Amino acid sequence: MSKYLCYIFLAFSFQVFSQKVNIKGFIYNSKKTPLEGAIVLIRNSSTKSILQYTVTNDKGFFDIFIDIEKSSFIIEITHINYQKLTQSISELDRILEFTLQESVNNLKEIIIKSPLLKRRDTLKYLLSKYSKDQNLSLSKVLSRIPGIEVLENGQIQYYGKPIQKYYIEGLDLLEGKYNLANKGLAVKDVEEVQVLENHQPIRILDTIKFSDLASLNIKLKNKDILIGNSEIGLGYKPFLKFMKTLPMYFSKKHQFIGTLINNNVGIDSRKELKVLTLDNFEDYKRESTTNWVSLAPTGFPNLPQKYWLDNSTTVTSLNFLTKLNSKSNLSIKILPTFIDNKQNLNVVRKTKFFGLNNTVNLSEVTENEFLTKEVSTKIVLVQNNKNSYLKNTLDFSLEKTSEYGGINNQSFTQNISRPKEYIKNKFKTFFPVNKTIYTFSSNFFLSKNSNSLVVSPGLFSDLLNNGESYEKINQKVNNSNLFIEKSLGFIKRFKGITFENEISIIFDKQNLNSEIYVNDNNISNNSEFLNDILLTDHTIKYVSKIQYNYKGYRIDAELPIRYSSINLMNNSLNIVNNLQRAFFEPKVYVTKEFGDFFELSLNVSQRYSFGRLNRFFNGYILENYRRLLSFNPIIPVNKSIKGGIYLQYKDFNNGFFIETSFNNSNIKRNIAYEYNFKDNGVLEVNSIIQNLTSSNNSFSFQLRKNIDILNISIRLSGNLSTEITPSILNSNNVSNKTTNENFTLRFEYDLYDKLTTFLKSELVNDKTRLNNINAQAQSSLNNSFGFNYTLNTYNAISITYNNFNIKRPELFINNLLNINYKKTLKNEKSYLEFSLNNVLNNKVYLQVYSNEFSQSISEYKLRPLQILLKYKFYF
């Protein structure tokens, strides 16, 4: 009764005061342990609507306040793993207690069909969607496709990585020279572009070796078609011409792309034929034939070629492909190329040679002319299917180079003729044995190279002509090289370590013959001026690569062991030199990240190098009009030990980054070089048997800060390095210490893809000390500004400004302003392009070089203000 009264009283009091009611309590499970995460709901008992709700804490406690107008309500307690409890409550004056009964979670499963595991192999892009302009070239449209970028040299990248293969209708006609097709094909010719992600071009490796690179396949609209385009350009001044024609033929069994380009507008058209793919398996780098004689060095300006290249270039390239057998995927490709290139380079160069006691100044006004004619052909036979892969590439080339260099208004003339020929064959196959894929490759290279340099009048008269001046000297050098390499390799993974193994046998044979003629008399009966050398090298090499991850450390090690037997036979001196040794050349790299901000890496390596034949001939060879070389007939062995440490700090929150690195290297040589400078700047180089060690220490840093609100990024970087090289200068042992300091401050401002600008200031201090005495010091300050504005595909302007201040110790100042403007007008089948180059008509460009014994300032002649009109049409 009293309870009942109490209820009435309570209900009455609520109604009267309409005050907040507090409901609290504990919820337990059947084992009396508090239940956390249970939802407690208070509902209106008549309408069942939710008045208030909460969730229990880790003690199973809940606490609810309700603005209540009615006295009766329902408490509903639910938990995902328990049975629901519903109860009317009326006792509000005490702490409530509930027990939930466990239940099997009877939540009904709703299975969805997994959209996953759909291999994203090929992405197809209908090209017409990306451009309304039917005549726009493929290379311009490609960059509109998500993930694709086309770089200035024509290389296509997919998400920052170069593409692996460029196929047209599934066939790789161009062997990586895809600039031709990419610039030649237009939107109207192409149906779709297929991006083959993670594409493994060698089918037998498809399931074994993963590739993270993509390839492109171009699907044409018409499967049997002859298409192409031509360009004609005229300009002034002097008379400028540009001509290009590019016919293409495609059918099911045959493909052809040809091009003929001729220009004198400062474009090196040979670049159109550049191989743009990185082909790991054909990474067969072989030093091409040495140039034994050359014109006196001038270097090249560090500016884009269009500003200075004075050329006349003709390039013809023909590319054929025929499918021999569709079933086994066997095809043959024949790719001949013809090049005819003429180039002029005019440089005024002032060089300072510093010796121990005296400094020699040399001033050269150089007019150089280079002429190259080259015929080369590549024949490729390839079979690529699921069970086998083989590829054979036969390459041969004939090249004839002639160079002419006049010094100081013909005071000296240099004439070079340099015919070269080579034949090269590469064979590679993959075959499976059990589950391991083995690879076998065989390389063959044979080259012949004849060099002739005629200098008039000749220098070095003391040595060459008993001190009497003479009219003409002719240096002749013949060099041949035979190189054979066979290798067998396999990849295996064992207990988490990836091993890559390869064993190779190498045979290398080089011949060198040289003679000197003074005034047409052969003076090479004296063995001092004669070379007759045979160098053979038999090497067996085993390379194992190991990659291992352990507790956040990544360790990469390369452990090559080689055994070489080198034989140097000097017939002119009747000397035979042997070197038989095993070499171990380990390379270890360890890296680790610490927390969010730091990354540290260390590397150590040891290497041996022998120097090539051009470093140990004994008879004198005249390299250019003022450089005469001869070395000791000893096989030079250089041992270098390098170590480095790198530390990085990255704070993405504040856009602040620091990178520092320190590197040290020591090179031990068994040969010392002796430099003899004469008063007129001529140089004789000899070698002496003497152990020497040179060392190099360098420290570099970079600080970067991005100021986001202003779209500006600031970068301060610096590089400090010291190199100590002992050598022999004019018969004195000297220790040459070169210090270089370099500081750069750079601001960048970008406005998305329309505008990019930069402002850069670079301070360089160079110092050379010979035996602790200052030999030279120089400092330069280079300020530059760049501005690129791209309004759209048809309108673009770029401006660069350079200001140089060189102190050595007199001050040189050089300013260069270049404006380049390009506007394109188009109609249905043709384009008209107008461009202006070097609008301010700057004449020269200044550049400084220095090395351990000399320092020079070069003044390069630039192309003048030029106008060019280009007309392009499709057929």
Added chain:
Amino acid sequence: MKKNILTFALIFSSYLGFSQIEKFDLVFTYKVKAKFYKDIPEGNANENMILLIGKNNSLYMSPSRYKIDSARLAIKSRKGDIYELLDYESKFPDYILNSSVFKHFKNNKLHFDRKADNVSFRIEEEIPRFNWKIKNKFKEILNYKCQLAILNYKGRDYEAWFTTKIPLQNGPWKFGGLPGLIVQIYDTTDQFSFKLIGVSKKKHTYVRNKSKIIIVKNKNLLKSVRNYYKQSLNEVMDGEGKETIKRNLNKFFKLLEIKNNIELE
């Protein structure tokens, strides 16, 4: 099973040092539609996301990413190589929704992780207290009787349909706090919508690896992402390609900037 989990845990903890294993008992799959861009249809999302429910925690992320992350650890633990993972990764469709939400109810913490390349940027905040208004309006979704609740959160008005039949105070993305699971939620302009389409009782574990996490403040997120990519660009050698890459990156930044974000404030 327990033993298995224990060995599993031991392997991982010894291997990664900084990791933490999270266990989940339920998985809810939502179909998520998000209009991030007006004019760029391929930038908009129409994909599935999963909400994994544990005892005191929950994780909301892309199922592709969940599987790839799990595979990464499995491959790492048996010391497999990177190619295996990349190969595995290539089997999944690309996903646009690359952020994840982890809620830890015991300490009321929420981790919002946004993936950029191979690192994640994390915003740490408290589990938001949503000011829901429950309405007496009902409809049936997936055979569940659902009730309407409305909300204004960070500049958007939402309508949510929850069911007390699934007694979980949770939902997709950051949403939660209703007396039952959110089965459907959308903003009133229909730019963002989440709808339950799948329920699974399969147990899951997920190892949260802290080593590639960069903690940022909410207002700094975009800035940090930009800084990250700019830094990556800085590591590219100078050359004629750099300018092009930069231009493309700037295009991407512009996209980030004009992106229609779910949180307006």
